[in-house]
Structures are given as C-alpha cells and as structure tokens.
Amino acid sequence: MASTVVNPGLEGIVVGETVLSNVEGEAGRLTYRGYDIHDLAENASFEEVAHLLLFGQLPAHQELIDFNARLAARRALPSGLLAIMHAIPRDAWPMDVLRTGVSAVAHFVPHRPDGAHETSVDTAIDLIAKFPTIVAAWDRIRRGLEPIAPDPKLATAANFLYMRTGELPIPEAEKALDTYLVLLADHSYNASTFSARVTASTGADIYSAITSAVATLAGDLHGGAPSKVMTMLEEIGLPEKAEPYVRDLLDRHEKIMGMGHREYKIRDPRAQQLERMAKNLTEKSHTKWYLIARALEDASDKVLQEKKPGKRIYANVEFYTAPTLSSLGIPSDEFTCMFACGRIAGWSAHVLEQFAHNRLIRPQATYVGPEVHPYEPIAGRHAQTNGTANGHSAGTVSP
C-alpha cells in the first residue's frame, strides 16, 4: 500500500543502483566506473568512454579497433530515414527532429529487438553511431543542402564536424568536441536517463527507451539550458558589460542560466574541463565568447557575494558548453542535440543495466480530487463559467 508521504520531484528518493557513474556533489567529483572525469577528459576518446560504459572496461588496443569498426559500419543513415527527414519542414526544431529520427531508426531494422542482451548491445552501438549523423544531416537539410555521408576513417567528433561542412576539422576542434562528448557521456540518474529507465522497465525496447530520453532532455531545466546561455552571452556582447548585466538580472530576481547545480555544492568538475576547451578554441577562432563567459562567471560570483555574503555560485557544465560549441560553428539551437550525442553512451548503458535487473518503475499518486459523486446526464449539466481548461478546476491540489 502507498504511504501518504508525498515526495515531490522524488528528491532524495533512491530508485535504484548503478555501477555506471557516481556524482559526489560535496567533493565536486564525477567518476565513470571508477575513473575520474578529469582523467578521462584529458586522456580518453569518446569511443573509449562509450566502450567503458557499455562493456565495463576501457578497451585494449585491438578492442578499440574493433569497436571503432562497429561504429563506423553503423554511422550512415538508411535512405528511407533520409527520405523521412526530407519530408520534415525546414523550420522544425533540431531536437524535435532528433526525437523523430531516433524513433524512426527502429523502422529500418529487419526485426524488432528480441530482448536478447547482444541485440540490445548492437542497437546501442547503432544509436551511438547514428545520433551525430542525424544531427549533421538535419543541419544540412534545413539549410537546403544535401547531407554528407560519414567518412569511415574518421572518429565520432571529427565525423560530425566533417558531415556538417564537408571539411576536415582542425585538430583543436576535433579534440574539443571529443572532450565535450566525454564530459557529457553520463551523469547517474539524471531526468533523461531516469526516463529511459522508466520506459525500459515496461519491457519496451531500447529504441523506445532512447526516444523517451531524447524527449526528456529537450526541457529547459535539463538539456535546454546551454542555448539560453548563448542568448545571454549574445545579449552581453562585451566582457565589460557582464557585471551590469548580472546586477540587472539579480535585481529583477531572475536566474543566471548555466550557474549552480542541484547536485554539486562546489564547482561542477566538467565546467573546469570545458572552460579549458572554450579558452583554447575561442583563442584559435578569434571569438569573444570565452572572454564574455569568464567575465560573466566572475561577475555572478562577485555580485552574489555582495548580496548574500558567504554564498558562492559556480558555472555548471551547460555554461561553458555555449562558448565551446559556438566556437565550433554549431548553432545554438543544436546545442541540446550535441548533449544527446554524448549522453547516448550513458543512456544506452543505463538501459542495458535496467534490462539486466528489471523491475517495473511505477510509483503511486495521492488522489486529491472530488469525492465519488453520482453521474449527471447531459441535460442537467451547467456550462463552466470561465470555459478554461484546467487540470485542477474540479479539485484542489497543494503545489
């Protein structure tokens, strides 16, 4: 039987166990299967990290060659999927198109997933390979250009940049995007990962679970933040304008996008790595975004300390995503898609973990609506005075 204690947002409620990643908020530490995110960001490629998450170990030399070959073989999109994408209006939002595209990948496999572990692993690899191809293809289709096929010699990050422009990226750009994908690859039970596990827990297949995850990542409280950070950097325009901008925001009691995190009590360890990337890249590409972002983080901390002495605020992973991806030429409405291209590694591993130890995720709700009452035939009903749809018009709910 359900207890009567309501746990809004499930904050602090432990729903399951995982071996995949660990967020230690007080220490500001993030690890994937025991590896510190700083070690991985500085040393490992996205493909090595995806292998670590899926298979439990960083790959040995030959394993990495084999894994890269499996990914390369699955990157191209079926022509039918491209036909679907060509039928989508060009003003469609890239995250909506990724959601439709991922859902549609399922139509082009010869058999529905049979639930066998090896089939799920194969599907995971298929999706890790195809996510960046879908995003790059839509980037071109919406600009009226033909998509560029992936190059089997290139890894994930380089391929994405190549498929957007047709040009091989400079090493700094490839490295920056690769590190970004590593940093975003997993983060315990965040909302999109949880959503993938809820879907998987009903026995739905991995395509369904990943479609849910993409749908959930789209929200502004989750993967939608970096493009809002970019809007802010564009509004600020010059580093010296950051401080007055922050004062104005805080005077109006508004939030500074990309600052603070429910989990981390000190600075998000991913922010440090991304800041390094953003700095290198913007110097290379002669853009000002890093300088504005850095000035904004400093100003936010300074102004907040004036207003609430002792209270510190730090950039989270979304914050330096904006100058990094923007310097790579990626438009801000595709930022969340790039987040998905990294997180698909973690989502897949979480879905495999859910399948291996499955239990239907089905919480309870407390009913706070009207008491049972007799049926009213239509002749005796009265029209609503306001005529407004309201989830709560016939009952009360405490927020």
Add this chain to the structure above:
Amino acid sequence: MASTVVNPGLEGIVVGETVLSNVEGEAGRLTYRGYDIHDLAENASFEEVAHLLLFGQLPAHQELIDFNARLAARRALPSGLLAIMHAIPRDAWPMDVLRTGVSAVAHFVPHRPDGAHETSVDTAIDLIAKFPTIVAAWDRIRRGLEPIAPDPKLATAANFLYMRTGELPIPEAEKALDTYLVLLADHSYNASTFSARVTASTGADIYSAITSAVATLAGDLHGGAPSKVMTMLEEIGLPEKAEPYVRDLLDRHEKIMGMGHREYKIRDPRAQQLERMAKNLTEKSHTKWYLIARALEDASDKVLQEKKPGKRIYANVEFYTAPTLSSLGIPSDEFTCMFACGRIAGWSAHVLEQFAHNRLIRPQATYVGPEVHPYEPIAGRHAQTNGTANGHSAGTVSP
C-alpha cells in the same frame, strides 16, 4: 542528501498528487474526477470523458458541440506527415509508427509550444484528435492502400472504424469501441503517464511528453499485454481446450497473460464492462473469441484454486480487450495503439496538471560500482576474456 534505502520500482512511493483519477484496489473501484467508471462506461461518450479530464467537468450540451467541433477540425493529418508515413517500410510495427508519427506532428505546427496553458490545451486536443487518424492511416498504408480522410460528421470511435475500412460501422461496433476508449482513458500514475510527467517536468513540451508516454506504453508489462492475450486465445482455439491449456501453463510455472493486476485486489472494474462488450460483439460477429476468453478466465480461477486454495485470480482490462478489438476487425499488433487512442486523453490531462504544479522529477541512485582508481593508458590494458557487453561487469549489483 539521498537516503540509502533503495526503493526498487518506486513501489509504494508517492511521487505526487492528482485530481484526475483514483484507483481503489481493495474495493475494485476506478473513478475519473469522482465519476465511477461504470457510470461513465454506460452513459458517457469518449469525447465527454476527454472533456471531463481536460476541463474538470462533463460538458453541457453546447460545450460538447463545441468540443466535438474542435476535435473534428484537427483530425486530418498534414500531407507532410502522410509523406513521412509513406517513407516508412511497411513491415514497421504499428506502435513504433505511432511513436514516430506523434513526434512528427510537432514539426507541422507553425510555432514551437510557448508554454502558455491555452497552447498546451490546444495541443492536447490536436493529439487526441490525431492519434486515431495516425493509427488508421498506418493500418491502410501498410496494406498498400491509400489512407481515408476523417469524416467531420463522425465522432472518434466511428471515425476510426470508418478510416480503416471506408465503411460506416454498425452501431454496436461504434458503441463498443467508444466504451473501450472511455475505459482506457485514465488510470492514475501508471508507467506511461508517469513517463509523460517525468518528461514534462524538465520543461519539455507536450509533444515530447506524449512521445515518451507512447514509447513507455509499448512494453509487454504495460500496454503490450492484450496482443499476447490474443495469441493465447488463438492457440487455445476452442473453449473446451482452455482448461488443459491453463494446467499446462501453470505446470510450467508460466504466467497467464491478462490475469491479475498490481493495484486491484478484486476484479478490475474495467474487465466487467469490457466483458459485456466482448460478449455482445462476438455474438453479433459470430466469432468464438469471447467464449474462449470466458472459458479461460473460469479455468484459470478453477485450476489456481486447486493448486493454491483460497487464492483467486481475475481478468484485468487487457484480457477482454483482445476479444473486443479482434471482433472489431482490428489486428492484434494494433491493440496497443488503440490503448494509446484512449489513454491520450488522460496523458494530456496529466501533462497539463504537471505543468500547472511543476517540479523537476529527478530521483537518486546508489552507486555500487568500482571505487575510484587510477587511469590506465591503452598500452597497459588487457582485453576482456568474454568480450560480452555487460552493464555490471565492472561491479556488483544486487538485483
């Protein structure tokens, strides 16, 4: 901070409040906003119930006329959406196509949802109207036939049957499908509804939230059961073969699909209503499915009582869905889509309720993987002996 108590499946954990529906498992009672499901099934149309869920009240005469007109105006699919569906291979699973189709509806609205309540209500009505059209269109496209446009004079149930065949349904068929949609319209925080609310809680729009719900409903532990019931009825073939079939199943310690429910301790109230439909319809259409289903429910109860005296088992809503929908000519791989055509009313109302009282749904996980360890450069790594992807190969998890 997270507690260390793990709540697998969130069973018994209350995640929120709702005014929409109440499942009283001990009493075998289901109510929508205070109306008993038996009253609604016997007296109200699906459109009246959708209005009740969305707006808080059963509609008065003119309100129902207006609501029906709003639905009628939104039933047809944009030609671009039909083009997408024509690009899908014909052997695609209907639930996968519904998931892609719903996701793709978002591409054809002129603006991305702005989060305003009226926009969300309008989108809800759009999706309630379009679900049956998508399912009927795919039913025809995969048979190599052109889709039939909806008839603005017909209501939801009659339209669906008409769009499948091009013929007006007999009144008994229309009434049966209409009642089925009423019975399936809401059921508190089931897994798909919860999934829609998780997605909505990040600030994602209603298209994203409903796409997650469709993805989640697909699982065998949720909306996928009725087609398995149909397989069972087909295997049994004759009413008198039900008892030996059940004995054989239970001897092999297998489950009987469509029997029992986590919530209801006595018979699911929806099963009674659906049984009545199934009986009427199969008599009308001269099929044997109802007789086999009835014999199977009796045999299951009898054999289980022999094996475990005092233990009763009852049909749930999925059980009599199979003979009902099958007698309407609907193929068993579309049963879950029909479930979605009813539940879209409840999903939409739950998403509106979530938006009105939002809080990010983000539970915790306990990390049980390897301790932090130093990075291993690739030269020093050893290949895995089994080479099998395993969500838990580098750590231990108690199931």
